[in-house]
Amino acid sequence: MTHSDLSIDLGFCRLKNPVIAASGTFGYGTEFSRFFDLNRLGGFVVKGLYSTPRPGNPPPRLVETASGLINAIGLQGIGVKRFCQEILPQLQDLDTAVIINVCGSHEEEYAAVAEHLDGFEGIAAYELNVSCPNVSTGGSCPALDPEATHRIVSLVKKSCRRPLITKLSPNTGKIIEVAKSAEEAGSDAISLVNTFLAMAIDAKTRRPKLANVLGGLSGPAIKPIALRMVYQVAQEIRIPVIGMGGITTSEDVLEYMIAGASAVEVGTANFVDPEAIPLIIDELDVYCQTHNIERLASLTGTLAPL
Amino acid sequence: MTHSDLSIDLGFCRLKNPVIAASGTFGYGTEFSRFFDLNRLGGFVVKGLYSTPRPGNPPPRLVETASGLINAIGLQGIGVKRFCQEILPQLQDLDTAVIINVCGSHEEEYAAVAEHLDGFEGIAAYELNVSCPNVSTGGSCPALDPEATHRIVSLVKKSCRRPLITKLSPNTGKIIEVAKSAEEAGSDAISLVNTFLAMAIDAKTRRPKLANVLGGLSGPAIKPIALRMVYQVAQEIRIPVIGMGGITTSEDVLEYMIAGASAVEVGTANFVDPEAIPLIIDELDVYCQTHNIERLASLTGTLAPL
């Protein structure tokens, strides 16, 4: 069987195929090597890293909703230093794009995490998680505001040597402005969306279903909104867009690409089926062959008028 | 069987129970009188009215998504004048709150619609649909912006004699600010949310699934986000909040009330089951009796810490 060309050129980085595992849903990567060869992936983004370890939120941390999942993990993690010591060495021989999700409670922390990572090899890019809730501003995050986003992206871009993907929050009416200001500030790509701020209540106990009260909604429920945002943003910027939100099948990937995404990330679907991404990649290959598509990348931004 | 007290006092208006049929999902009311006695409702909001008839968008106007529905009806309707002549007389003898959803393509049109309605009896309140897409600003709507909302609410409040409910759009990161400015401008209540801007693509044809490309997402998929918005807004304003988004059962109603809503609207569920609202009201009655709740209204804003 001949294979089609599924590869994607993001400019700063070439991917075998457009399917990247999304941050926070793929652990540090190693969790999934039991299920399939990680080299099959277009790439994967590790769980968000701060400069120091974080304890995370108390449970319950998850609640299911209609076709969705709300999480309030609270970015529990080992911090960038232990990550570079203990985990990164296990990832350095992989032949797939390893992307690090860079977090911070304030602007300097983002830069510090990136600078620390700069000292190590085997990393394809940083995904700047400007949607981290900022404790000092009462839980709001830089990605809600074009200026704050511009400041962080400029600062990190200046202080590190790797390509930057800025990951946007959907909890704003200004997603286009925020994307543009990340582009202006030197971001090499945009990824969207992070989760939608959401909540669930137990009517019997009258208590929130998450200990943290608020959490982030992901999964198929959000796909129509996320797809719209990708479509709008892709029309307004020139750097590549990585789309995500509720992807579970190859058809979903195609929809995001047609809307303007150069690549996609798959999140919640990894929980439901640890083999979701390799299955999707296989389906994309079959799709290209049955539809005589030589280069999958040619689909990006081809939405036709009705 | 004794009944519990399901009544709700919104200050400007008393409802038999907290369940109101949402605008655009209940026609002009008469469509549902074949299924049940409209007097059972807490109230209903008629389809959005502009000053003149509107043709609406070409089909396809609807597309289903995971636990959601995207619509791009385009506010097809007969306009306020024909409504007052042909439909309103059929509604005037009802013993339930008839609320009119007031639309406009610009600020003056909102005021004109309200003024025309002022000349007729049998209306409990106006729901100001500040989430109407504004053609002159490229589809954006006043509800995305606190100042624009303030201007419209002040203008309409000044020029009409009836209580105003301002209906907010969820497509903003500033829902609290918008709600506050509607309150400051004299709104008597806030209702939220309207639909989420969304889209769907047919991967086979590479065409949008809606002729209008973009539409509004409603249904259970959006509930977790809408509930969060209701919770946030209710904590920041003093006027009553009417919550909606994905309500299909009495449990959903209770969740919205616990989050801070004084009353709720039910939208998409009316399509799935024309008898959804009377069933919900019956369930609420049973709930109050089994849980010894004397006044259902006492539940509003009772979210307990976990």
Added chain:
Amino acid sequence: MYSAILFRTIFGKTMRKDPQARILHKQNWGDYFILALESPRITSEAHPGQFLMVRVGETSFPLLRRPFSIHAVQDNALEIFFQTTGLGTRQLSLKQEGDRLDILGPLGRGFNLDIEGSTPKAALVGGGRGIAPLYFLSESLRLQGVSATIYYGGRTVEDLPLRKKFLAAGYPLHCSTEDGSYGFKGLITDHLIQDLKQNPADRIYACGPDGMLKRLAEISQEYSIPAELSLEAIMGCGFGACWGCVHRLKKDQEIGWQKICEDGPVFPAEMIIWEKE
């Protein structure tokens, strides 16, 4: 005057929800299924061309009910005939005898059965799953003394599962397939034109894909045979509340987006405005 006949309210505005209609039997050919649903009241009020809105699952995904024509009526039960094309119809096809379905109906305005003349003849044209309402229609026409000829087209022979049912009921039947695997090779509309010469009709009734209906509207004009066409559209509610199901129609001299769930799904051909392809 023709539309005057249609618009007197032939069918009452009765419409009921039956949340517990029991599946009495099930038939299956490939992608095609028949379910017989016990629902005395909806059955007794049903008129050919009307439809049901059926709930296919218990959760909110799929969210909306699905529209299906009333395929047949007998005693206390009505049948639906459907093809699996997506999630909803697939779920419906998994239901078993004895299961219960939540249905709403009868909905819409069906076919106008009044044909003038002493020995009126009708041509019933069904494309693919569009055959569904034509069995109930043929049986009703027979009761009125109208003789019905069935024209039944599909892509291939597998798309004509009901041919034996019509033959067994004694109707003259003309089949066509695009691949020539059964009957006339080509479109059913071409087959109809050929046959109309020997076998003229006083009325065309049809249900099927838009292309077929559009061609029948032309044939109706050319041959001066009034036609009643049943349209499809994505339906949010099925009873006039959502304005989702519109088609461009000429009504009372005005052209606009009209709801097909209430004013239709059946319309006289001359009311229907066809969009450019």
Added chain:
Amino acid sequence: MYSAILFRTIFGKTMRKDPQARILHKQNWGDYFILALESPRITSEAHPGQFLMVRVGETSFPLLRRPFSIHAVQDNALEIFFQTTGLGTRQLSLKQEGDRLDILGPLGRGFNLDIEGSTPKAALVGGGRGIAPLYFLSESLRLQGVSATIYYGGRTVEDLPLRKKFLAAGYPLHCSTEDGSYGFKGLITDHLIQDLKQNPADRIYACGPDGMLKRLAEISQEYSIPAELSLEAIMGCGFGACWGCVHRLKKDQEIGWQKICEDGPVFPAEMIIWEKE
């Protein structure tokens, strides 16, 4: 030294997806169900206390898999025993013999079966559906020459559907119900304390509601009987990727939120930090 036993990797990191496990048979008592699933490889690798993640539907609602303990193992098949408590378990209970289920397993670390001593005795305490893993455990202990006594508690007699299964297998069985409808009237932990006097145990194994497990942790200390407790938490993935399933645990002298799907669900009582109520 005790936890050293637990943390040598008793169970390999094998874990498989079986998308087509056939339901061989089904049993039902009220809200409680047993499904036997044919899955040779998962069965051959299963250890008592481990669990499966089961897909209950085809659509994204419900979205996540559901965790169920491995209840029993025989030849090529494993059983799950579950109570319907919400949408997912209700959908699962509708599955029939012959249907296929998509399962992932065996997951987590199960019970530590190493008990020192020449005639070791174990007390197995199950509350409600928490009885599920204890049947597989009792059968495995028997193979190792450990004699197991079963303590089985519920609200009422309907919550004790497995009592005959344990009796038939020849285990000493003590039942309790809160309403006194069967066996000891009161909590199973009180029944256990009473019985321990005549019938001492070298190890407690338990699964059930948090309140019961917390009380057993106290009993374990008071009576100096090591206890292995199986915890529950909402699980996003079941294999360590989401960090959703945490409980406060003491591990390597550090206290923190630890994933119970990987390090557990079974923990020695002394590792578990109980939150205030």
